[in-house]
Amino acid sequence: MCRLFGCRSRDPGGVSHELFHGANALRGRAASIPTAGAWAGTKAALPRVIRSLTPAHGDADFEKLSHFVAAQTVLAHVRKASVGRVAMENTHPFQRGPWLFAHKRHPAGLDRARGPLEALIDPSLRPELRGETDSERCFLIFLSRLRRRCDLEDADAGSATSALAETVGLVREIAERGVRTRARRS
16 A cells, blocks of 8 residues: 655645644554655755655654655655565656656556556656656656657646646556456466
């Protein structure tokens, strides 16, 4: 099980209550599962990403940062490794320039779809693959689709929305193909 927290506000603010003390705090929900945690907040032009392999409930840095950070955009993710080993390169959020990517739960059928997913990544982005997760591959597919529409550094919300919708459709199609293939083998 993964947990995902996102916050966007007009003025920079803190999120320690939501991450640690609220009724549905991210730290408390992740306490009973092995996780790799990641935190990102944007205060300047580019997000700062800080990752840890320590479970959120025992990570002193995660707690310290949650009290320190004041940003307009904050993204936090804790991950129970389902695809790929627990390692920094498999830890969300994934980043490229101003873009961050994290998600919760992948569709059935993607666990063995590395090749078809990678085929959808722009060849110039493939060298950026660092980890083993389908999540990272989905992120690079999104960036590939976005790059077809505009420069990645100057993308608008409409271009990003279209690229994300296209990415979801392509990934869903690959997952469904994987499920059908497995069903035929059974």
